[in-house]
Amino acid sequence: MDALNRLRNHIADVPSRVVLRSAAELTKKMRGKWSRKEILGHLIDSAVNNLKRFTDAQFADGPYPIQPYRQDELVRVNHYQELPLAHLLTLWQSLNTQILYVAEATPAEALAQPVHINTSDVKEYTLGWLIEDYVAHLEHHLKTLL
Secondary structure (H helix, E strand, O other): OHHHHHHHHHHHHHHHHHOOOOHHHHHOOOOOOOOHHHHHHHHHHHHHHHHHHHHHHHHOOOOEEEOOOOHHHHHHHOOOOOOOHHHHHHHHHHHHHHHHHHHHHOOHHHHOOEEEEOOOOOOOEEHHHHHHHHHHHHHHHHHHHO
16 A cells, blocks of 8 residues: 555655754644644544544444544643653654554454444545545645645
């Protein structure tokens, strides 16, 4: 899966690129937007939620229901803006390494497991699609973070 190769590269590359940013660049907030540290925190929250999805979907009876999570509230209550950058990078890297381990070990039949996204969209999705979408979401935010 090409997405997993890209994830592996991001795990190795992102921390060394983020630390090149100044403290001011990392904490600057635009009106109604997250700072770079908060974007990193959002990616941590995404990893936590998706790791659970990637494991639980493998033994679901029927389509696995994707539960949304409250992104803005999680960024706020986790206080990512105030936490040390080294801690955030270590946590992000560790969670994504675990996601990589889980995804690489997921058998083909589990990747075909249907997942249900709570939207009006009736399109069929699979666990394999969800993993690829996770990496695409990560890459979307990396454009701003880096």
